[in-house]
Amino acid sequence: MKIKHRKSLAKEMKHTAILDAAEDIIATEGLEALSMSKVAKAVKIAKGTVYLYFESKEEIIGGLTIRARRELLAYFKEYCSRTNDPLEKIKQIFWADFYFYKEKHTYHELVSFYEQNTGLEEKGELAMSSYHISQFVEGIIEDAKRKKVIRQDIISSLQGFVFWGMAVGILQIVNTKHDQLAKYFGKSEKEFYSVFVENVISGLLPEKILPAQGSVYQRVVQESKK
Amino acid sequence: MKIKHRKSLAKEMKHTAILDAAEDIIATEGLEALSMSKVAKAVKIAKGTVYLYFESKEEIIGGLTIRARRELLAYFKEYCSRTNDPLEKIKQIFWADFYFYKEKHTYHELVSFYEQNTGLEEKGELAMSSYHISQFVEGIIEDAKRKKVIRQDIISSLQGFVFWGMAVGILQIVNTKHDQLAKYFGKSEKEFYSVFVENVISGLLPEKILPAQGSVYQRVVQESKK
Amino acid sequence: MKIKHRKSLAKEMKHTAILDAAEDIIATEGLEALSMSKVAKAVKIAKGTVYLYFESKEEIIGGLTIRARRELLAYFKEYCSRTNDPLEKIKQIFWADFYFYKEKHTYHELVSFYEQNTGLEEKGELAMSSYHISQFVEGIIEDAKRKKVIRQDIISSLQGFVFWGMAVGILQIVNTKHDQLAKYFGKSEKEFYSVFVENVISGLLPEKILPAQGSVYQRVVQESKK
Amino acid sequence: MKIKHRKSLAKEMKHTAILDAAEDIIATEGLEALSMSKVAKAVKIAKGTVYLYFESKEEIIGGLTIRARRELLAYFKEYCSRTNDPLEKIKQIFWADFYFYKEKHTYHELVSFYEQNTGLEEKGELAMSSYHISQFVEGIIEDAKRKKVIRQDIISSLQGFVFWGMAVGILQIVNTKHDQLAKYFGKSEKEFYSVFVENVISGLLPEKILPAQGSVYQRVVQESKK
């Protein structure tokens, strides 16, 4: 058992070293340029050895995505801890995401990657990392709801997903189109993101005039429940 | 002249046939699996022949993206024409996007692809197709603004970008996570999307309580204007 | 007959236009970049039409080589006309070649190309263009021989070939290694070429001490006559 | 250690086998016809495997060129060792080159290839192989100079370049035009080459009448020194 433990420590270290190397490569050359050969070379082990620690390239990316999501959760916690105002906390989640995108670009790329690609199975730790984030966000939303600073019809868990989708999409567009943003609108990434955040937050507030009954929208919503 | 016309018709047809084949391949195997060899084989022409009609693989994808965007614009127009209510029209844009995603999945993939990838140059018809969509959406928002059914501080063109980013992100998450959606929340894609639309629309309404001065959010916004 | 004549005039013009275009392409992009498509495009005729005037790409290069050799002969004549001294005339041939290389680089490339490649058949005009140059050079050497300013054992025609081979080789090395020439020896192309010319001319002079009988060299020469 | 040695032996052998195969292909079909697919097929390994031993096609050609240059140097040494006469040694260099061309035609092609092509970077072993040859030839010339059997104004290193350029050019013409040589002059390659060697050697001898002052040639030489 002792031996096993020592072994698994060594194993853990190599596992980490492989992820570190892969992260470096992505940071330097981008996710697309990641290859098993490069990883093996960087860690100074044989290509075959990498497969002793990770079943496939996908698993390495998965491993890094776990890291990335942990870091994102840390960002969320850190930003939310700055205020006690439940609504502010929600805003802080968005801003945490923004700064995560700006400061941890590699991680953001990884998190987005998993959002963009169908057919990537998430299980085990990877699924958990996603769950932890959801849980945290849900908690923040639930708290705001309990304290009645946001609409009462909101389903916290679902709303978390919506937030997530919107933020991912916005940051994607910020990433892709920041040139146009600057050129045509004279807006910085932050200003643009501000518009988005303001929009979303404003949509949560309870003093909203609800769409009139019988509107097309209502009909569509009804329909969608079928 | 007749001959010339006939010829250019034949050419036009092959051009179309190539795009059709490429579209089929993407529909069946995904955008990543698209290759020139497959296209040639599907059209039953030589590989070199494909290059008589398209300068590169990128041009084929570009050609399909033009198709996709045209179709998306058609969706927008069709859905918006269903109502005269300016706010409803905005909602309809979101729903048009949703049904575009559901019904024209390949096209949606193509449109998203161009959103997700930096460094893809857009020119000529491709750039125009993007512009036409922006123009249309901007017009709808501008109209709602003029009619005072949405906040007056909205910048229509910028808001169009925000809409676009959010919708892309949400549909991405719908695409990737619809299993979880069903499993954990018992929600259909449509219901989930509904929550999103309601959220966004609600955020546009003028009778909004603005975030209190001095809130963290305000500070960040101020900051971002520097 | 008149019609035929007119036709062949028109034909001649197109023939010329094709060569002109090919020459431009080689001048701009190099011999390797020459392609039938580019030629056709440049002349604004169909690809197939080019084949009505030239049987193959090789024939176009052959046609240009004829031009190039004509120009080279003109250089030879021009440079030789500058002096009446028969030895000087020989020197002038070398210098004509040097300036041909410097000033008509495309033509030089073509002339060299035919020297470097085995299996390129030369017939008709192409063979003649080579013959004319040989004849001219042979005449110059023969004249110097008759006037006893060079060794009497020289076979003019053969010597012409030797000159040609040496000059081609030297210019090739000048072309390839001019950087080293400048860097390691501080010599310009001209200075280097000067050393070569001086060497060669000096080898032609009659007051030479011939290699001693019985030397290895003599043996090899004897051997070679077998 | 044994194992490692055996392994690296096996690797060395495959490396050699690839070069051998490439050499065969060049010998049979010419340098231009060399392709990675052909090499792989000839060695009966997968295309990708070739890339485990050579980074690129250019590296294979480079590897063969090293072989070729080594062999050429061996020829030089062997031929020069046949005599102690310093002038004879110079002649032997030319004859070594001739027999290298005749007997190791593929290698000659490779050596010429590197002379003819601009923009081929030479480094490491490849650069060294070139340097060793230069050094050897320079030594032979320097020795002859020191012993006063050739002109004292000769710069050994530069002269080596001139020799090399001339020999490359002559052998090229021998290669290309040997049919004409036989047909029109009734001369064998060897006889022709003899004329060349005699010419060159004769040009090195010190008892030379220098070109008269004021001749065109002198002017050009002066000019070139500016």
Add this chain to the structure above:
DNA sequence: AATGAATGAGCATTCATTCAT
């Protein structure tokens, strides 16, 4: 546990030439 040689299908692109019109 570790190796690293081997695989081989796959990629986008080129181009001299042909031939039906």
Add this chain to the structure above:
DNA sequence: TATGAATGAATGCTCATTCAT
């Protein structure tokens, strides 16, 4: 005489994964 669409073999190179040692 002129067209230009079509061909299709060929190019150098990549890379996730396997497996005998």
